[in-house]
């Protein structure tokens with residue numbers, strides 16, 4: 001099959017056909033996510049020239065300072081799904097409660113959870129950022145309620161992210177491999193750039209905020225120290241890469257292998273990252289690429305969630321690297 005000029009819609013129609021998630025509406029949903037990515041790419045490329053940098057002065061449900069671009073990204077995602085007939089409920093890091101799109105009900109059976117702008121600390125310094133999304137399917141007849149969005153990661157019908165870097169890429173999985181599309185700004189189309197991504201079983205990169213090392217649980221500190229030991233049997237110590245944007249750091253690992261960690265801390269046993277719209281979607285993508293994602297003791301996708309904005313410790317990346325980290329955390333090494 002000629003992969004040239006393989007657009008998102010054509011790819012889903014021709015390769016995901018027959019797969020539970022890949023109806024025509026799923027293709028349309030992904031195209032809408034791509035539209036949000038185009039709008040945010042446009043805004044981010046000119047951010048320094050517009051009054052959209054800096055903070056809004058508000059704090060979100062997470063208790064974090066809200067950047068203007070957080071709000072713009074959140075509003076963009078809401079706008080691209082209103083009146084489309086595709087999605088009956090939206091949940092966002094930036095919204096305490098879900099938004100039910102009654103105008104799309106009962107036709108729209110998808111529910112979308114997202115971190116509209118991951119890496120907010122990068123907004124004012126032109127560093128990479130991302131949008132993370134998780135897609136659930138509503139099976140009920142009465143219309144969705146908040147609890148319908150609080151579902152385990154294995155119930156995701158699709159997941160992925162947009163990364164706003166030197167180019168804009170959309171990476172998604174609907175359970176049949178993980179695939180990358182690159183936005184061609186001249187065509188305004190996302191074209192297939194990597195089909196069936198396979199992550200190396202072991203890498204040489206670790207991604208963690210070492211500034212938090214004093215707060216890490218002992219097993220994490222011992223693991224990181226091990227990665228840096230010069231006399232290890234492996235060729236050389238691991239290299240540290242940490243961008244402040246989970247999407248960018250995971251995207252690097254997806255291609256070259258290694259491990260990203262945002263572990264439990266002595267004062268934050270649940271870690272920082274959110275389960276439903278950060279850890280679960282990235283875990284689905286990474287597992288589809290042959291990698292692994294856990295809390296250090298439990299597979300991310302197997303967690304039964306209890307709350308919409310629940311946080312979890314996250315270790316994600318190459319299978320062997322994550323398994324080694326788990327062994328240190330569980331006291332087996």
Ligand code: AFP
Nearest residue numbers: 117118119120121209244245246247
């Ligand atoms: P923000 O979106 O609030 O900047 O958080 C980004 C993030 O969730 C993830 O993308 C980064 O890897 C991590 O937090 C950075 O957190 P630290 O600044 O504590 O290292």
